Amino acid sequence: MTTAADLLSRPRLLHPVAWWIWGLLLAASATRMTNPFLLLLICAIVGCVVLQRKEVGTRNALGLFIGIALLAVVVRVAMMVLLGSSVGGRITLVTLPEVPLPHWMAGVQLGGPVMLAGLLDALYTGLQLAAVLLCVGGCNALADPRRLLRYVPATLYDAGTAIVVAMTYVPQLAEDAASVRRARRLRGHSGRGLRELAALVVPVLENSLERSISLAASMESRGYGRVTLDRSARRRATALTIIGLAGVLVGLFGLLGGPTPASLGLPVLVGGLVIAAMALMTGARRDQRTPYRRDPWGLPETLVVLSGVVPLAVVSVGLRRGWSGIVPAQVPATLPHVSVAIALALLVAAVPAVLAPRTPRRAEREDRRRLRPPTDPEQGPPISSLRRDPELSRSKA
Amino acid sequence: MSPRRRDELLVWRWSSTVTMTLMTIVGFLSFTWPFFVSSESTLATSNDAPWLFPVLVGLLCLVLVAQLSGGTMDAKSVAVLGVLAAMGGALRVLSAGTAGLEPLFFLLVLGGRVLGRAGGFLLGAFAITTGAFLTSGVGPWLPFQMFAAGWVGMGAAMLPAVRPRLERWMLTAYGLVAGLAYGAIMNLWFWPFLGSSAPSGAGFAATASLATQLQHYAVFYGLTSLGWDLPRGVLTAVLVLLACHPVLAALRRALRRAAFDAAPTFDVRTSRGTSEDFVG
Incomplete structure (x- = not known):
């Protein structure tokens, strides 16, 4: 069948x-x-x-x-x-x-x-x-x-990477907390209660910051972040963002019944949104990073x-x-x-x-x-x- | 001390100021539009108008994150923001379901204070996103939460530079206010969805005056969420008060150590003190 x-x-x-x-x-x-x-x-x-x-x-x-x-x-x-x-x-x-x-x-x-x-x-x-x-x-x-x-566009690549890093590190945080707690219990603390929980904060924070520095060092040594958008693309993105946001603002005032004529409100708002979305897409075509196994x-x-x-x-x-x-x-x-x-x-x-x-x-x-x-x-x-x-x-x- | 300009994790450019100002106005209107809408405008009469704002804020939030992070984020800031956002996301998942007791805000206040304006905003947005991804809870509330949490982080960085002892109390007060304000503003996004059927006297009525609207909202807020927001504000304040010094010190030390591209300076008078700058 x-x-x-x-x-x-x-x-x-x-x-x-x-x-x-x-x-x-x-x-x-x-x-x-x-x-x-x-x-x-x-x-x-x-x-x-x-x-x-x-x-x-x-x-x-x-x-x-x-x-x-x-x-x-x-x-x-x-x-x-x-x-x-x-x-x-x-x-x-x-x-x-x-x-x-x-x-x-x-x-x-x-x-x-x-x-x-x-x-x-x-x-x-x-x-x-x-x-x-x-x-x-x-x-x-x-x-x-x-x-x-x-599938985030090239302009959001760094932000996407930071969130991927965050998702990867969450399980390790739990392990960190468990090992710090184990160490404290070996030293004769009870490991229970609010005070013990508070004692976890600084060691776990120190551990994960330590880890972030070694991660940054290894990313840096592998050349992360050296391929980025060129200057003209970035300038274009900034210009598009500001124009788009201004359009959104004017349109919004129109919709809310402000000084802008109401009939203009929605078109200007949508136009601003489109321009702002274009700012996101800027440079995506010339992005040189190769994707790994994209879904077709x-x-x-x-x-x-x-x-x-x-x-x-x-x-x-x-x-x-x-x-x-x-x-x-x-x-x-x-x-x-x-x-x-x-x-x-x-x-x-x-x-x-x-x-x-x-x-x-x-x-x-x-x-x-x-x-x-x-x-x-x-x-x-x-x-x-x-x-x-x-x-x-x-x-x- | 508030971070000095060169100590901020990410460069803050003039375009960041312009974008952030425009976005703050748009964001403020997206949250508070029920108060300002005039009775004959299309937003007041149309049924699906409230849905415009989640879409609007979602897209613009992406634009803002792209603008703040684009070109300024290097491996160090990606790693630091990623790891701190992981802590924020974990705190958020842990606290899900406990009425209003969200320790995340403590991290946002202290982290934002150290990372600076752009870093603080991104920390808030990333921590919320990570928490949402971990629970698969990506909903129409997410853009509003990203925005509000980003403001909390950025606000901590924009407080004036003061002596360390005063800073502790200033951040404590800020934590209390931020915890309360976050709740008050987060209710606003779905308040208009109650629409015409909302209870008389506590609902969104587009035709009413600003004073009436504010009064209605105050009733609605007091009825539904003050009991959740007060514990959050108090918890944030208590945590900041207790852990301010060690956490700030740990964060600042880490950022200083991660300054890979810091130019070595040899000053005869202070040469013993700067050796830490080369560790990494």
Whole structure:
């Protein structure tokens, strides 16, 4: 049996940038709607794709984000119930006892009637926030953000290196702390309590600074940092940065209703952002560093990105045309209408669950499971050969 | 002593000043826009407007880091910033979940004091990023946290140079204020997301006046997060007070030793004291 994903590509890790674009596009669609059914559909899509395409044995970041998302909904609803809401409406669910407040807190209301419309509004917008968080959590689970560090532009190369150094040294810090503590216990200290913990600080700090100096010396002796952007590229980047930032500032003032005309606000802001982004990219073409085993960008990557573009485009068009069911009204409170076109468009975003290449370890496990029942030896590749294939056994490098 | 200009880890150029000033204004507006937005502007009426700011701050934060680090970072600063960011990230992971008790700020205040303005800002941004990567918690809050933590580190470097005993108390007070201010400003980024449904009297209402907005925010802040921020500020202050001298001394000694390209100077009067400059 060959799956559709295997026809497009052998099992490999998808380019992390593709997963992040897909997730952020889906999050962008979620920010444009408050229909609870559509938002739940987005959550389901993210969960389904993560279940199908997360590499086996990596940390499941989605759990953390589900926790935060639930917290966001609960906090929101609880605050609405306790403090009332400005939405209005006519249907009162319950009336809580109202707590009198001092006069300087005028306008604040603690307790009082809980309106259905207000509750629904808090729930819908809370769900929106939750859906966006889940999309970002899905990105975290599908493509570890650390893998993105390999794709930073040349202007951020040094910053990226510093963060890679930091990630490498964290485990060593724990070892340092453990060995200092062991040494103290050998000298007859208990090794427990706040005072002992405080005694760790300076030795661990000294140790790691010592290590940073020897690391710097070894980097220096291997010629690190001698290949950098030339002066003209750097000057161009500085000029672009300042022009871009000034544009952003002017645009922002326009959007906030300042002296700049409001119609100018958004275009100037976007223009400034584009110029600032160009500053990041300056000199990237002439960067002389050679990459090590970059992930390829192939047809599956393009398909994954496109599957994120479709829902956003349809939702944006729908919003402009005023389709019902994207932003349902809470007053009067009715069951939100779900437009079939939008639901189908959202389902396009679930395509990666089928078409994105299977991850290597998951594919190996699935194939092994399929091959385990005693079949005749001519059928299918033996597992040992799968394991020896260097491309397959390559985990996230 | 506050770091003298030539003691800073990274060169601070005029373009850094311009970029940082512009970014600080943009960043300040990105945090505080709910207070300034006028009622008829598009931001006040549109539903997805609050999402503009995480994108904006995220991209501009990258630009700022590129500007501050570009061309000035050598092997020494990469190694020192990397190792200190590792400590910050580890502290952040350790403290995740304990209500507001974040020892990270102690490192940011003292580290920023020694590393200087650019180094302090980058230390804050890198430590937060490392912590986020370690927990796979890269979310829309990350750019705002990077920015706010960078400010904390840079602010410590910008405090005036004073005598060591006074410096200890100054940094302690700064730690308390920074811990509180960080929380107050970090709440702001998601406050507008409460949107129209926010509780009356504690929510973001674009049509209200500045005074009303501030009052609403004060209520919201007092209700939701003062209990988290106060322990953080106090913990930072206590840690700075206790460990200020040994940690500052260790950091300064390390930076002096790592000055590989320091030109040897032979001064007859002080020749015995400068021998440390060549160790490395």
